[in-house]
Amino acid sequence: MQRLGLFTGLLGLLLAMSVGQGAQDDALLQRARAASDAVLTQLLARLNREYQQGGAERGVQVCSQVAQSLTQQIGREQGVQIRRVSLKNRNPRNAPDAWERQVLQQWERDHNAGKPLQEVAEWRTERGQRVYRYMRPIMVAMPLCLECHGTQIKPEVRRLIRERYPSDKATGYQLGDLRGAFSVKIPQPKEAQR
Ligand code: HEC
Numbered sequence: 001m002q003r004l005g006l007f008t009g010l011l012g013l014l015l016a017m018s019v020g021q022g023a024q025d026d027a028l029l030q031r032a033r034a035a036s037d038a039v040l041t042q043l044l045a046r047l048n049r050e051y052q053q054g055g056a057e058r059g060v061q062v063c064s065q066v067a068q069s070l071t072q073q074i075g076r077e078q079g080v081q082i083r084r085v086s087l088k089n090r091n092p093r094n095a096p097d098a099w100e101r102q103v104l105q106q107w108e109r110d111h112n113a114g115k116p117l118q119e120v121a122e123w124r125t126e127r128g129q130r131v132y133r134y135m136r137p138i139m140v141a142m143p144l145c146l147e148c149h150g151t152q153i154k155p156e157v158r159r160l161i162r163e164r165y166p167s168d169k170a171t172g173y174q175l176g177d178l179r180g181a182f183s184v185k186i187p188q189p190k191e192a193q194r
Pocket of ligand 1: 047055056058059060063067068084085086088089090091092094138139140141142144145146147148149170179180181
Protein backbone atom coordinates (compact mmCIF):
# COMPACT_ATOMS: atom_id res chain seq x y z
CA MET A 1 0.00 0.00 0.00
CA GLN A 2 2.77 2.34 1.00
CA ARG A 3 4.70 1.62 -2.19
CA LEU A 4 1.65 2.33 -4.23
CA GLY A 5 1.32 5.64 -2.39
CA LEU A 6 4.92 6.55 -3.24
CA PHE A 7 4.39 5.50 -6.83
CA THR A 8 1.24 7.57 -7.31
CA GLY A 9 2.99 10.45 -5.57
CA LEU A 10 5.84 10.30 -8.08
CA LEU A 11 3.43 9.92 -10.92
CA GLY A 12 1.56 12.98 -9.69
CA LEU A 13 4.81 14.94 -9.58
CA LEU A 14 5.77 13.88 -13.10
CA LEU A 15 2.36 14.78 -14.39
CA ALA A 16 2.52 18.16 -12.67
CA MET A 17 5.90 18.80 -14.32
CA SER A 18 4.71 17.94 -17.78
CA VAL A 19 1.56 19.97 -17.28
CA GLY A 20 3.66 22.89 -16.05
CA GLN A 21 5.80 22.69 -19.18
CA GLY A 22 2.71 22.25 -21.30
CA ALA A 23 0.96 25.21 -19.73
CA GLN A 24 3.47 27.68 -21.15
CA ASP A 25 3.18 26.14 -24.61
CA ASP A 26 -0.57 26.05 -24.20
CA ALA A 27 -0.65 29.78 -23.60
CA LEU A 28 1.47 30.37 -26.70
CA LEU A 29 -0.78 28.12 -28.76
CA GLN A 30 -3.83 30.04 -27.55
CA ARG A 31 -2.19 33.32 -28.52
CA ALA A 32 -1.24 32.05 -31.97
CA ARG A 33 -4.77 30.79 -32.52
CA ALA A 34 -6.34 34.00 -31.26
CA ALA A 35 -4.19 36.11 -33.59
CA SER A 36 -5.08 33.89 -36.56
CA ASP A 37 -8.78 34.05 -35.68
CA ALA A 38 -8.62 37.83 -35.42
CA VAL A 39 -6.88 38.26 -38.80
CA LEU A 40 -9.34 35.85 -40.43
CA THR A 41 -12.42 37.56 -38.99
CA GLN A 42 -11.29 41.10 -39.64
CA LEU A 43 -10.03 40.53 -43.19
CA LEU A 44 -13.17 38.63 -44.10
CA ALA A 45 -15.43 41.30 -42.60
CA ARG A 46 -13.56 44.03 -44.48
CA LEU A 47 -13.59 42.05 -47.72
CA ASN A 48 -17.31 41.40 -47.45
CA ARG A 49 -18.07 45.04 -46.78
CA GLU A 50 -16.05 46.31 -49.72
CA TYR A 51 -17.45 43.58 -51.97
CA GLN A 52 -21.02 44.59 -51.11
CA GLN A 53 -20.20 48.21 -51.86
CA GLY A 54 -18.22 47.86 -55.07
CA GLY A 55 -17.70 44.25 -56.11
CA ALA A 56 -14.39 42.49 -56.57
CA GLU A 57 -12.84 45.62 -58.17
CA ARG A 58 -13.22 47.52 -54.95
CA GLY A 59 -12.22 44.44 -52.96
CA VAL A 60 -8.85 44.29 -54.75
CA GLN A 61 -8.22 47.99 -54.31
CA VAL A 62 -8.93 47.97 -50.60
CA CYS A 63 -7.34 44.57 -49.90
CA SER A 64 -4.09 45.66 -51.56
CA GLN A 65 -4.01 48.71 -49.29
CA VAL A 66 -5.06 47.24 -45.96
CA ALA A 67 -4.32 43.48 -45.85
CA GLN A 68 -0.70 43.93 -44.78
CA SER A 69 -1.23 46.74 -42.29
CA LEU A 70 -4.31 45.14 -40.73
CA THR A 71 -2.43 41.86 -40.25
CA GLN A 72 0.56 43.60 -38.67
CA GLN A 73 -1.65 45.69 -36.41
CA ILE A 74 -3.40 42.58 -35.07
CA GLY A 75 0.01 40.99 -34.50
CA ARG A 76 1.09 43.96 -32.40
CA GLU A 77 -2.12 43.86 -30.39
CA GLN A 78 -1.69 40.14 -29.68
CA GLY A 79 2.07 40.34 -29.10
CA VAL A 80 3.00 38.01 -31.98
CA GLN A 81 4.44 38.22 -35.48
CA ILE A 82 1.77 37.08 -37.90
CA ARG A 83 1.46 36.96 -41.67
CA ARG A 84 -0.27 35.03 -44.40
CA VAL A 85 1.82 32.84 -46.67
CA SER A 86 1.24 30.74 -49.78
CA LEU A 87 3.21 28.56 -52.22
CA LYS A 88 1.42 30.58 -54.94
CA ASN A 89 1.54 33.99 -53.33
CA ARG A 90 0.05 37.17 -54.73
CA ASN A 91 2.07 39.63 -52.65
CA PRO A 92 5.84 38.91 -52.74
CA ARG A 93 5.86 39.59 -48.97
CA ASN A 94 3.72 36.52 -48.48
CA ALA A 95 6.30 34.12 -49.90
CA PRO A 96 7.01 31.29 -47.43
CA ASP A 97 10.37 30.79 -45.72
CA ALA A 98 12.02 27.34 -45.80
CA TRP A 99 10.07 25.94 -42.83
CA GLU A 100 6.74 27.35 -44.01
CA ARG A 101 7.36 25.95 -47.49
CA GLN A 102 7.97 22.50 -46.04
CA VAL A 103 4.72 22.59 -44.03
CA LEU A 104 2.71 23.86 -47.01
CA GLN A 105 4.13 21.15 -49.27
CA GLN A 106 3.29 18.47 -46.71
CA TRP A 107 -0.27 19.82 -46.41
CA GLU A 108 -0.57 19.84 -50.19
CA ARG A 109 0.35 16.14 -50.27
CA ASP A 110 -2.02 15.34 -47.38
CA HIS A 111 -4.85 17.28 -48.99
CA ASN A 112 -4.37 15.49 -52.31
CA ALA A 113 -4.45 12.19 -50.42
CA GLY A 114 -7.78 13.20 -48.88
CA LYS A 115 -6.40 13.61 -45.35
CA PRO A 116 -7.72 16.38 -43.09
CA LEU A 117 -5.19 19.17 -42.53
CA GLN A 118 -4.09 20.09 -39.04
CA GLU A 119 -2.43 23.10 -37.50
CA VAL A 120 1.28 22.75 -36.74
CA ALA A 121 3.17 24.19 -33.75
CA GLU A 122 6.79 23.69 -32.73
CA TRP A 123 9.81 25.29 -31.13
CA ARG A 124 12.63 26.10 -33.51
CA THR A 125 16.04 27.69 -33.15
CA GLU A 126 16.53 30.50 -35.63
CA ARG A 127 19.68 32.62 -35.70
CA GLY A 128 20.50 31.47 -32.20
CA GLN A 129 17.09 32.31 -30.80
CA ARG A 130 14.32 29.98 -29.70
CA VAL A 131 11.11 30.75 -31.55
CA TYR A 132 7.64 29.29 -31.16
CA ARG A 133 6.17 28.77 -34.59
CA TYR A 134 2.60 28.05 -35.58
CA MET A 135 0.79 27.49 -38.87
CA ARG A 136 -2.85 26.96 -39.73
CA PRO A 137 -4.21 26.17 -43.21
CA ILE A 138 -6.31 28.66 -45.18
CA MET A 139 -8.68 26.93 -47.60
CA VAL A 140 -10.61 28.30 -50.56
CA ALA A 141 -13.65 27.87 -48.41
CA MET A 142 -16.27 29.95 -50.22
CA PRO A 143 -17.19 30.97 -53.78
CA LEU A 144 -16.26 34.58 -52.97
CA CYS A 145 -12.56 33.61 -52.95
CA LEU A 146 -12.80 32.57 -56.60
CA GLU A 147 -13.66 36.11 -57.71
CA CYS A 148 -10.00 36.99 -57.21
CA HIS A 149 -8.24 33.61 -56.95
CA GLY A 150 -10.27 31.39 -59.32
CA THR A 151 -10.05 30.39 -62.97
CA GLN A 152 -12.60 32.86 -64.39
CA ILE A 153 -11.71 36.26 -63.01
CA LYS A 154 -13.47 39.25 -64.58
CA PRO A 155 -11.13 41.14 -66.97
CA GLU A 156 -11.34 44.38 -65.00
CA VAL A 157 -10.51 42.58 -61.75
CA ARG A 158 -7.66 40.73 -63.46
CA ARG A 159 -6.29 44.04 -64.73
CA LEU A 160 -6.37 45.61 -61.26
CA ILE A 161 -4.59 42.60 -59.79
CA ARG A 162 -1.87 42.62 -62.49
CA GLU A 163 -1.34 46.33 -61.96
CA ARG A 164 -0.74 45.96 -58.22
CA TYR A 165 0.91 42.54 -58.24
CA PRO A 166 2.90 42.06 -61.47
CA SER A 167 4.25 38.70 -60.26
CA ASP A 168 0.91 37.37 -58.98
CA LYS A 169 0.74 33.57 -58.72
CA ALA A 170 -2.52 33.33 -56.76
CA THR A 171 -5.04 32.38 -59.48
CA GLY A 172 -6.41 29.13 -60.90
CA TYR A 173 -7.82 27.87 -57.59
CA GLN A 174 -10.99 25.84 -57.13
CA LEU A 175 -13.38 25.62 -54.21
CA GLY A 176 -11.88 23.42 -51.47
CA ASP A 177 -8.24 23.95 -52.52
CA LEU A 178 -5.51 24.77 -50.02
CA ARG A 179 -4.81 28.50 -50.54
CA GLY A 180 -2.12 29.11 -47.93
CA ALA A 181 -1.68 29.58 -44.22
CA PHE A 182 -1.60 31.85 -41.24
CA SER A 183 1.92 31.79 -39.89
CA VAL A 184 2.73 33.00 -36.38
CA LYS A 185 6.10 33.49 -34.67
CA ILE A 186 6.61 34.18 -30.97
CA PRO A 187 10.25 34.63 -29.92
CA GLN A 188 11.05 33.19 -26.48
CA PRO A 189 11.70 35.98 -23.98
CA LYS A 190 15.43 36.20 -23.11
CA GLU A 191 14.96 35.56 -19.37
CA ALA A 192 13.08 32.30 -20.05
CA GLN A 193 15.91 30.81 -22.10
CA ARG A 194 17.78 27.89 -20.66
C1 HEC B 1 -11.61 41.08 -53.94
C2 HEC B 1 -10.52 40.21 -54.29
C3 HEC B 1 -10.17 39.08 -53.35
C4 HEC B 1 -11.01 38.15 -52.82
C5 HEC B 1 -12.51 38.01 -53.03
C6 HEC B 1 -10.19 37.28 -52.03
N1 HEC B 1 -8.88 37.67 -52.06
FE1 HEC B 1 -7.29 36.76 -51.21
N2 HEC B 1 -6.08 38.22 -51.84
C7 HEC B 1 -6.48 39.33 -52.57
C8 HEC B 1 -5.38 40.28 -52.65
C9 HEC B 1 -5.40 41.61 -53.36
C10 HEC B 1 -4.30 39.71 -51.92
C11 HEC B 1 -2.93 40.30 -51.65
C12 HEC B 1 -2.97 40.97 -50.28
C13 HEC B 1 -1.64 41.52 -49.84
O1 HEC B 1 -1.14 42.44 -50.48
O2 HEC B 1 -1.11 41.01 -48.84
C14 HEC B 1 -4.79 38.42 -51.43
C15 HEC B 1 -4.02 37.56 -50.66
C16 HEC B 1 -4.49 36.40 -50.11
C17 HEC B 1 -3.67 35.52 -49.28
C18 HEC B 1 -2.23 35.73 -48.86
C19 HEC B 1 -1.24 35.00 -49.72
C20 HEC B 1 -0.98 35.66 -51.04
O3 HEC B 1 -1.38 35.08 -52.05
O4 HEC B 1 -0.38 36.78 -51.08
C21 HEC B 1 -4.48 34.49 -48.93
C22 HEC B 1 -4.09 33.30 -48.06
C23 HEC B 1 -5.78 34.73 -49.50
N3 HEC B 1 -5.75 35.89 -50.23
C24 HEC B 1 -6.88 33.91 -49.33
C25 HEC B 1 -8.16 34.25 -49.74
C26 HEC B 1 -9.35 33.48 -49.41
C27 HEC B 1 -9.35 32.19 -48.60
C28 HEC B 1 -10.42 34.13 -49.93
C29 HEC B 1 -11.89 33.80 -49.78
C30 HEC B 1 -12.39 33.86 -48.42
C31 HEC B 1 -9.90 35.30 -50.62
N4 HEC B 1 -8.54 35.34 -50.48
C32 HEC B 1 -10.67 36.20 -51.31
C33 HEC B 1 -7.70 39.51 -53.16
C34 HEC B 1 -8.84 38.79 -52.86
